[in-house]
Amino acid sequence: MNATMDATMNVQALRAQAVPAGAVPVEAPAHVTGRLRLTRRGRVVLGGFATVLIAGLLAFIAALGAPQAIASDAEGGEQQFHYAVVQPGSSLWELASELDPAADPRDLVAEIVRLNQLEGSGVEAGQPLAVPLRYSESSGVVSADELGL
DSSP: OOOHHHHHHHHHHHHHHHSSOOOOOOOOOOEEEEEEEEHHHHHHHHHOOOOHHHHHHHHHHHHHHHHOOSOOOOTTOOOEEEEEETTOOOOOHHHHHHHHHHOOHHHHHHHHHHHHTTTSSOOOTEEEEEEEEGTTTSEEEEEEEHTTT
């Protein structure tokens, strides 16, 4: 125990000699550890990074677990479109007006253009155009079988 007392006194004597006159001596912490201390900002950054990492991992897992696209119906049934054949001198506007006189022709023309994947509203005489199924009973509309398609 005497050796411990001597060591403590030597440390105190060294501290007293190292402090210049008029300066306030600073006490060393009782134990110094090598642990990293995180500030509030550091904890926020670390928490944000962990959140982004977990969200990315969950998105990746969701992308892998998503069902794959299927190009055709699983039952093999095809839906048959009905067609209207463009008459000489006729336009999409006239065709839309004949199919549904009560509806706005602009909406029906846009729907026919989308359904047939046309570049514009120009059509040629004799061209078969698929029409929405709700107009399959209209006059001038024929099935794909009747046209040989």
